[in-house]
Amino acid sequence: MSSHPLLILGSTSRYRRELLERLRLPFEVCAPAVDETPHPGEAPAALAQRLALAKALAVSAIHPAAIVIGSDQVADVDGEPVGKPGNHQNAVAQLKRMSGRSIVFQTAVAVVNPARTFAEVRLAAVRVQFRHLSAEEIEHYLRLEQPYDCAGSAKCETLGIALLEAIESDDPTALIGLPLIRTAALLRDAGLDPLGSAR
Numbered sequence: 001m002s003s004h005p006l007l008i009l010g011s012t013s014r015y016r017r018e019l020l021e022r023l024r025l026p027f028e029v030c031a032p033a034v035d036e037t038p039h040p041g042e043a044p045a046a047l048a049q050r051l052a053l054a055k056a057l058a059v060s061a062i063h064p065a066a067i068v069i070g071s072d073q074v075a076d077v078d079g080e081p082v083g084k085p086g087n088h089q090n091a092v093a094q095l096k097r098m099s100g101r102s103i104v105f106q107t108a109v110a111v112v113n114p115a116r117t118f119a120e121v122r123l124a125a126v127r128v129q130f131r132h133l134s135a136e137e138i139e140h141y142l143r144l145e146q147p148y149d150c151a152g153s154a155k156c157e158t159l160g161i162a163l164l165e166a167i168e169s170d171d172p173t174a175l176i177g178l179p180l181i182r183t184a185a186l187l188r189d190a191g192l193d194p195l196g197s198a199r
Contacts, residue, residue: 005115005192006066010059013149015157016071019178023187023194032058032070036083044076045106045123052108053121060112067113067190071178075152076104083151091142091153095163098152100132105151107174111186118190124179126169128154133163 007027009020017029032055038047049072056070075082077097085091105128110121141147141163147155154160156167157176171179184194 005113006063007187007192008059008063008066008068010055010068010070013071013177015150015176016178019173019176019180020069020183022173022180023184025187025192025194027069030059030063030068032056034058036072038081042081043079044074044081044104045108045125047081048072048074048106048108049110049121049123053110053112053119056110056112056121057119060114064114067111067187067192069178069183069187070110070112071108071183073105073107073151073177075154076106077101077152085148085150085153087148088142088146091148092138094153095130095133095138095141096135098130098154099138100130102127102129103152104128105154105175107171107177107179109179109183109186111183111190113190113192116191120186120189122179122182122186124169124171124174124182126167126171126175128156128164128168128175129166130163131165137163 010032012031051072056068060068105126112119171181173180
């Protein structure tokens with residue numbers, strides 16, 4: 001019998017699920033019912049943090065005995081939030097806009113533990129330098145990867161890495177969708193240490 005409290009990832013993202021598995025904690029997955037529409041004039045960093053916490057709180061309301069993780073990622077392009085493209089046409093437009101430019105991806109993670117009245121969110125900013133991309137390169141990449149569920153169409157854990165010249169981050173998995181250094185720190189603060197038992 002595990003001494004760990006129930007841990008829930010408030011996300012259906014397979015990328016976040018695969019990342020969280022690295023911490024070797026048993027967890028379940030629950031889809032959060034959250035409207036991800038940006039507020040008028042909302043900055044990308046603020047949007048990512050608001051949605052990460054909203055997702056964690058939405059799942060926590062259904063599972064109040066659990067520790068819940070929520071996360072969100074938004075690309076910051078000229079101060080405008082850019083999310084998942086959803087389709088090929090939008091993905092082409094996103095990549096053309098980011099070609100040759102330095103873009104910041106704002107990835108937020110929140111952890112909620114009602115038993116400790118704990119609810120915190122942290123932000124990991126990742127600066128990405130895109131190569132100058134030709135129309136042919138964009139089409140080739142999109143045909144192979146179809147990254148329509150990735151913020152900014154940048155699926156860096158696979159072929160999307162070839163779109164880039166450089167990545168700057170103090171939390172290496174943030175660009176994939178879940179900053180594990182910050183996630184582990186929040187879990188410790190919430191009472192669940194990935195390197196030990198529940199505190």
